[in-house]
Each structure stands twice: as structure tokens, then as C-alpha cells.
Amino acid sequence: MHIGLPDQGCFVLRVWNPAVSGPSVCYLRDGCIVDVTSREVATVRDLLEQDDPAGWIKSASGEAICTLGELEENSVERPDPKLPYFLAPCDLQPVKACGVTFVSSMLERVIEEQALGDPTKAKAIRGRCETILGDSLTGIVPGSDQAIELKNALLAEEAWSQYLEVGIGPDAEVFSKAQALSSVGWGASVGLHPMSRWNNPEPEVVLAVNSRGEVKGATLGNDVNLRDVEGRSALLLGKAKDNNAASSVGPAIRLFDGTYSIADVRKAELDLRVTGEDGFVMDGHSTMAEISRDPLDLVGQAYGTHHQYPDGFMLMMGTLFAPTEDRDHPGGGFTHKMGDIVTISNSDLGALVNTVRLSTECPPWDFAASHLMRNLARRGLL
Known part of the structure; x- marks a missing residue:
């Protein structure tokens, strides 16, 4: 299991840093995870508010806290809390999602x-x-x-x-996928509500948008889908989509710079692999070239005079992937089994890897905005 980031590009990560008992804004530099958290940029939200986030982070001074390999090794499912591990690369931004775009x-x-x-x-x-x-x-x-x-x-x-x-129709579906700080990152368990018996991963490109509606970068996401719950009634969308560990984002936000832009997002190719403990393997492929609405149109449908996001937002843009392959018996279609390993990858954005568990068995969400503010205050960053 590796994050597979390309050699070029400007990547910002969030890492649980045991030295400060909280999250750090980090930059991948020469194979090392460099903590660049400061009073100016105490959160990823603050970084995305900069006119040139990539320029800021490239020139920022910081302390290397571990190597990328060490971070990967300690980030699978239940990490050692005494060592750094991956978090979702977003923090104060709510995670919004667009559906039915392919x-x-x-x-x-x-x-x-x-x-x-x-x-x-x-x-x-x-x-x-x-x-x-x-x-x-x-x-x-x-x-x-x-x-x-x-x-x-x-x-x-x-x-x-x-x-x-x-x-x-003229109006895109835009819904709230996850609250700020509730998404999981690379290596973590991703959760299915135990009521579901028909579900699947949804590999997506995720835009990082600031409070001015400007797209500053992109990453990968898994908008976990409970087909039976939403299928019973569209009014169950919130119950189907927003559960413990049901939003996975990562491994890192690739900031827009001279090597990567919204034009690259528009032509992104995504690969999906699901590997089960039962030996089952399923591969899928998506291409953003087939999306029915332009990424910036989707941003405009989520943000504007009708709706502001003072801390910015992350926007999942929908998936081309809808599995119909039979897993257990003819006509039964696909559904997850516990222990499935889901890998979503793109050559520009790396690979997002998670293991499927029940939401009730994933680590509970216990670090929210109030906890972050208190932690930053103790560190003298507010």
C-alpha cells in the first residue's frame, strides 16, 4: 500500500503530529514530511486563502517530522498514536458532493x-x-x-x-457529504452503515475551494454509496451519505501551480481496484472527459451569492463508476464485504487506499472544530 505521488507537483498533507498532540499542515519535500504550521497558516483552510498557496508552501520553513515511508507504515487502519499518521488533507472545510454527473x-x-x-x-x-x-x-x-x-x-x-x-436538468445535485474534520485519510478504515446490504465505492476527483470560490487544488475521494438506503427513498440521502468514516479524502491536495491546473482535472483518468479477503478483485475506470457538467460549473452551483463558505469547501464531483459485476451469484450484482481494500488512483494525484469496515467498528470521530481550536490555542497558533 503506497500513496504513489508523482515526483513533480506541490503536495500539501495533514498529519497527526504526536509532538503537538494535534494535526499539522505538512509539505512533501524530498521524501520527507515537513511541518510548516505557523500563525499565518495554522490550517489547510488558511493555506488555501493565500493568493498563491503553492508559492507560499514551497518557500515556507519547517521541520521534518518523518519520512513518507514511515508515515505510510504507521497509517494503515489503527495507527500507533505515538507516531505520525495520515489525516484527510482538508480540515475546516465542509465536504460537499455532486451526484448524477455521469x-x-x-x-x-x-x-x-x-x-x-x-x-x-x-x-x-x-x-x-x-x-x-x-x-x-x-x-x-x-x-x-x-x-x-x-x-x-x-x-x-x-x-x-x-x-x-x-x-x-439545469440544476446539479449538490449535497453535504461530511462535516468539517470528519473525513478520514489514506490508510484509514472507511465506514458502511450496518443497515446497508447493497453498497459500493464511488471514486471521485475532489476540488479544494477557498472562501472566494477559487479552486486552489485537487485530490481524490471515496463518496461511499449505500445503494439500498438511497434507493428506498431519496429523502434518506443524508442517512446514506453522512456516517462515521463514510467520507475518505486524500492522500494529499495537489496545489495548482505551473505543473498542474484545472485543465488537468478536466482530463483526469481514475482507476479503481477492490480486493476482497475472499479473493474477489474488481477493477474500474473513470474519465473526467465524460462528465456532463464542467468542474467550474459545479463549483458555481455550490458557491455564490446564494451560498457562502467562509472556510471554503471540498467538492466531490461525482463518479462514472457504478458496478454491476456479480460477486456472489448471478444477478446479485456487487456489494462490499468487510475487509475489502479500495484503491482509487490517478497518475497526477496518487492513490487513496482504505479498508472497508462497518461505521460502528471504525474509530469514532472525536476530534472536531472545538478540539482543533483548543489545540491550536495551546500551541500559540491563534
């Missing part, structure tokens, strides 16, 4: 809705949906005249869905 996953959301969360009905419903829709969704610009025409045609066929509404 055609294939859009169809799977329709199937979940029609199946009312029952995976045994998915295969037959998928066949009917494909018969009705075919490739009619391919290339449609959300909110366009063509999209409105298709909506009217589907209404006539009684095939319209609330998921198609946000998939090809």
Missing part, C-alpha cells in the same frame, strides 16, 4: 430508485431502462433545449426520474 451512474441511480433498494431487481430494471433510453443521454448538455425535449419524451413514456432531473 450518464452511466445516472442510469444506475434510476435503477436504484425503481428497485426500491432491492439488488435482486436491478438486472431486469437495467434492461428495461436501456431499452427505453438507449444512448439517448449521450452528449446531452444539461439544461439545453435538447435535454428539455428528452424530458418531455420520457414523461410521455412514464420513464422520468428525479435522478434524470438533476442529471440533465
